[in-house]
Amino acid sequence: MAKDKKSRTPLPEPLLIDERELGMDASSIVADIRRHFNHTLGCDKHSISAHHLYEALVIALRDRLMERWKSTHYSYQDEECKRTQYLSLEFLMGRSLGNTLLNLGIREEVEKAVSTLGLELEKMMEVERDAGLGNGGLGRLAACFLDSCATLQLPVMGHCIRYEYGIFRQEIDAQGEQVEKPDHWLACGNPWELERTEFIQRIRFRGRVERIGDGDKGFQMRWVDTDDVLAVPYDIPIPGYLNGTVNTLRVWKAVAVEEFDLTQFNAGSYVEAVAGRMHAENISKVLYPNDASESGKELRLRQQYFLTSAALQDVMRRWLRDQGEDFSPFAEKNCFQLNDTHPAVAVAELMRLLMDRQGMGWDQAWAITIRCMAYTNHTLLPEALERWPVRTFRELLPRILDIIFEINARFLSQVASRWPGDTERQSRMSIIEEGMDPQVRMAHLAIVGSFSVNGVAALHTKLLKEGLFKDFYDLWPEKFNNKTNGVTPRRFLALANPGLSELLTETLGVGWEVDLTKLKDLRPKTKDKTFVRKWQEVKRRNKVHLAKMMASCCGVKFNPDAMFDVQVKRIHEYKRQLLNVLHVIHLYDRIKRGDTNDWTPRCVFIGGKAAPGYWLAKRIIKFINNVAKVINEDPAVGDRLKVAFIPNYRVSAMEIIAPGTDLSSQISTAGKEASGTGNMKFMMNGAVTIGTLDGANVEILEEVGKENFFLFGLTEAEVATKRKPYDPERIIHEDEDLSRVIQLIDSAHFNQFEPGAFDALIGSMRSPGDPWMTLADFRSFIDAQQRAAEAFRDQDRWTKMSIINAACCARFSSDRTIADYNRDIWKLKPVVPKLSDQTA
Numbered sequence: 049m050a051k052d053k054k055s056r057t058p059l060p061e062p063l064l065i066d067e068r069e070l071g072m073d074a075s076s077i078v079a080d081i082r083r084h085f086n087h088t089l090g091c092d093k094h095s096i097s098a099h100h101l102y103e104a105l106v107i108a109l110r111d112r113l114m115e116r117w118k119s120t121h122y123s124y125q126d127e128e129c130k131r132t133q134y135l136s137l138e139f140l141m142g143r144s145l146g147n148t149l150l151n152l153g154i155r156e157e158v159e160k161a162v163s164t165l166g167l168e169l170e171k172m173m174e175v176e177r178d179a180g181l182g183n184g185g186l187g188r189l190a191a192c193f194l195d196s197c198a199t200l201q202l203p204v205m206g207h208c209i210r211y212e213y214g215i216f217r218q219e220i221d222a223q224g225e226q227v228e229k230p231d232h233w234l235a236c237g238n239p240w241e242l243e244r245t246e247f248i249q250r251i252r253f254r255g256r257v258e259r260i261g262d263g264d265k266g267f268q269m270r271w272v273d274t275d276d277v278l279a280v281p282y283d284i285p286i287p288g289y290l291n292g293t294v295n296t297l298r299v300w301k302a303v304a305v306e307e308f309d310l311t312q313f314n315a316g317s318y319v320e321a322v323a324g325r326m327h328a329e330n331i332s333k334v335l336y337p338n339d340a341s342e343s344g345k346e347l348r349l350r351q352q353y354f355l356t357s358a359a360l361q362d363v364m365r366r367w368l369r370d371q372g373e374d375f376s377p378f379a380e381k382n383c384f385q386l387n388d389t390h391p392a393v394a395v396a397e398l399m400r401l402l403m404d405r406q407g408m409g410w411d412q413a414w415a416i417t418i419r420c421m422a423y424t425n426h427t428l429l430p431e432a433l434e435r436w437p438v439r440t441f442r443e444l445l446p447r448i449l450d451i452i453f454e455i456n457a458r459f460l461s462q463v464a465s466r467w468p469g470d471t472e473r474q475s476r477m478s479i480i481e482e483g484m485d486p487q488v489r490m491a492h493l494a495i496v497g498s499f500s501v502n503g504v505a506a507l508h509t510k511l512l513k514e515g516l517f518k519d520f521y522d523l524w525p526e527k528f529n530n531k532t533n534g535v536t537p538r539r540f541l542a543l544a545n546p547g548l549s550e551l552l553t554e555t556l557g558v559g560w561e562v563d564l565t566k567l568k569d570l571r572p573k574t575k576d577k578t579f580v581r582k583w584q585e586v587k588r589r590n591k592v593h594l595a596k597m598m599a600s601c602c603g604v605k606f607n608p609d610a611m612f613d614v615q616v617k618r619i620h621e622y623k624r625q626l627l628n629v630l631h632v633i634h635l636y637d638r639i640k641r642g643d644t645n646d647w648t649p650r651c652v653f654i655g656g657k658a659a660p661g662y663w664l665a666k667r668i669i670k671f672i673n674n675v676a677k678v679i680n681e682d683p684a685v686g687d688r689l690k691v692a693f694i695p696n697y698r699v700s701a702m703e704i705i706a707p708g709t710d711l712s713s714q715i716s717t718a719g720k721e722a723s724g725t726g727n728m729k730f731m732m733n734g735a736v737t738i739g740t741l742d743g744a745n746v747e748i749l750e751e752v753g754k755e756n757f758f759l760f761g762l763t764e765a766e767v768a769t770k771r772k773p774y775d776p777e778r779i780i781h782e783d784e785d786l787s788r789v790i791q792l793i794d795s796a797h798f799n800q801f802e803p804g805a806f807d808a809l810i811g812s813m814r815s816p817g818d819p820w821m822t823l824a825d826f827r828s829f830i831d832a833q834q835r836a837a838e839a840f841r842d843q844d845r846w847t848k849m850s851i852i853n854a855a856c857c858a859r860f861s862s863d864r865t866i867a868d869y870n871r872d873i874w875k876l877k878p879v880v881p882k883l884s885d886q887t888a
């Protein structure tokens with residue numbers, strides 16, 4: 049037992065219940081849904097809101113999670129195990145109902161219960177809003193990681209901001225342009241969360257730093273006259289797959305401190321005092337909708353510090369309660385995984401808490417900090433590395449800036465002694481970028497303050513070591529490691545694709561959901577005619593489902609026997625949705641000129657959100673919509689080609705899209721996409737990839753082999769050398785197909801009454817300075833698409849490729865990824881929760 053453990057006052061016995069009383073059978077569930085509908089929610093015969101029925105069901109399920117949640121929590125406490133906190137400004141959770149039913153193994157009973165009540169489970173699941181607390185890949189990765197940590201029974205807690213507005217809802221207006229609508233996802237409440245006012249933390253901002261005392265450890269610093277904000281935690285349960293573990297995602301809401309600002313209040317400025325509350329509460333108002341850093345917005349830095357400080361203080365509170373004042377074993381018991389640099393201020397905040405709160409000296413505090421922090425990088429684009437003006441830091445977080453300066457001074461003297469006289473290297477590596485407006489380089493702070501730095505795919509990590517972070521790799525090669533991303537097969541296969549899941553269980557037996565290596569046994573099945581036919585039937589049903597969704601959102605009919613060619617991801621120049629459109633226009637041109645022998649009918653779907661301030665990305669969306677309209681309305685095209693933009697792409701949409709996809713487009717400029725994770729979701733569902741040698745595509749290709757992947761494009765090394773000189777005009781001139789495509793766009797074929805609408809897009813591709821080298825990959829892409837079209841015409845050959853893709857996906861399960869994080873970085877022991885009887 050720990051020393052100095054503070055004892056807690058026992059609760060009166062009669063209050064506690066043995067929650068094992070709650071049955072998992074349909075009739076107990078029916079009783080609880082009725083009770084919650086009538087009593088908890090106070091509904092009656094006039095309440096016909098689908099939301100209330102959904103809510104009653106969720107509360108009935110939450111009750112059933114509660115017992116497991118508590119015993120997981122008690123087991124972690126009893127074992128005094130090491131824990132990891134996953135700090136992320138984003139967790140893109142999507143919907144929880146289906147996932148909870150799956151992970152608790154009570155889908156069938158709940159289906160029965162719900163139909164007894166004359167309701168339909170599918171419809172109730174549709175009521176749930178996506179929890180859109182993230183932009184894209186990075187946020188969804190965090191969500192997949194939580195699922196895997198709970199499934200592997202690892203003591204990991206997620207921390208995020210409880211944004212009142214998640215990622216915006218995307219509408220497409222009559223002109224084909226993106227319109228952003230606020231996502232007020234909490235409007236009807238969130239029945240999954242539990243408010244935990246007993247764990248509120250106080251977060252400081254602004255004020256000034258005072259020097260106090262001259263103790264034997266030197267003087268101490270005090271941060272005074274601060275503007276404080278309260279951080280109120282809400283806990284969301286994260287159930288593991290059929291294993292009794294329930295972990296926690298803790299989301300923090302900003303609330304003004306109770307008292308009004310007294311000076312203003314007394315001066316009679318009541319309204320100003322209330323407005324002050326609003327300013328504080330803005331911190332958790334809205335998720336920033338850009339997925340590449342756009343520095344300089346003070347509110348974003350306030351969000352970052354708010355989350356980080358709340359999470360760290362929360363851990364400190366628990367430490368003091370359970371272990372007392374002795375922090376010497378702190379680093380053996382705690383790890384903080386930083387999801388990109390967004391929470392990197394944690395390095396300085398932990399130093400502050402250890403020194404200013406616990407009275408530790410610098411060296412002791414640093415020794416602890418550097419043993420706790422681990423940093424994951426998610427980008428190779430130098431322009432996306434986060435930087436904050438020193439002046440913003442000085443205003444907002446003066447004590448934190450002092451600490452960063454001190455970290456930097458000590459770090460630079462280390463660099464100077466390793467490379468004496470190399471001042472250039474010192475300024476390259478410095479945490480502070482000097483200049484007219486000095487900046488804090490958050491990646492440098494994260495690297496200097498962490499014991500582990502990882503990339504998210506093999507190629508990405510290699511490029512980090514050789515390029516972006518080479519200086520740091522030279523200094524600390526042992527810190528760098530790769531952790532190739534993964535996705536959870538529970539949500540993206542078992543839940544999203546019930547047809548395929550049933551076939552997998554029938555063929556492989558149970559257990560593949562937690563061990564995707566079992567899918568290897570599908571390989572020999574490519575020769576089994578009955579199996580191949582079943583596989584085709586499942587895919588076709590999923591395509592019908594996807595076609596239905598598409599018809600309802602864009603009014604176009606799609607033929608489920610055509611090849612479904614899909615690209616869904618954030619809209620970005622480097623992801624090259626434009627290259628995709630060039631191919632579409634090329635197919636259209638072929639149809640128009642009658643080059644349609646041995647044609648493979650195709651439906652091209654493109655979806656994704658553009659950052660509201662990224663003008664060119666929004667233009668790309670309009671371009672796709674304009675091209676789609678011309679092609680879909682041209683009677684000469686008919687069923688040979690259909691094109692559609694998928695509006696409001698989000699997690700719940702992917703659950704329908706991936707199962708119904710034949711061809712997965714992963715076509716970024718080599719060396720630009722850190723990993724990609726959509727590529728993995730498609731592969732698991734038996735889609736074949738057309739892709740460049742970028743991010744995790746490289747590893748997908750390694751697993752499936754060249755025969756089962758449509759590879760094209762320049763390699764990263766070729767991109768680097770071909771760049772100078774790069775002559776797109778010559779490429780156009782020398783490629784007749786490309787000339788015709790460019791000619792069509794130039795002639796305003798897709799913008800007849802909107803002169804010049806796409807000049808900027810064409811201009812960017814024709815520029816010798818085009819960093820994404822779109823035209824350089826045109827020919828190779830068209831050829832690869834032609835190979836894909838030919839392969840698709842031989843349905844047996846295609847099905848074999850599809851099966852092999854699914855068979856080879858084990859490496860891309862987030863269970864594998866998390867097992868690797870745990871083996872190399874966290875070193876946590878799995879904990880099997882003991883079912884505790886509270887009343888015993």
Ligand code: 26Q
Binds near residue numbers: 183187338504725
């Ligand atoms: C930073 C500062 C201010 C405002 C916003 C941001 C910000 C927010 C989100 C910067 C970046 C992001 C998101 C990045 C992201 O999603 N990266 C993707 O991460 C995936 C998971 O590792 C990879 O698979 C993708 O390759 C990578 O693009």
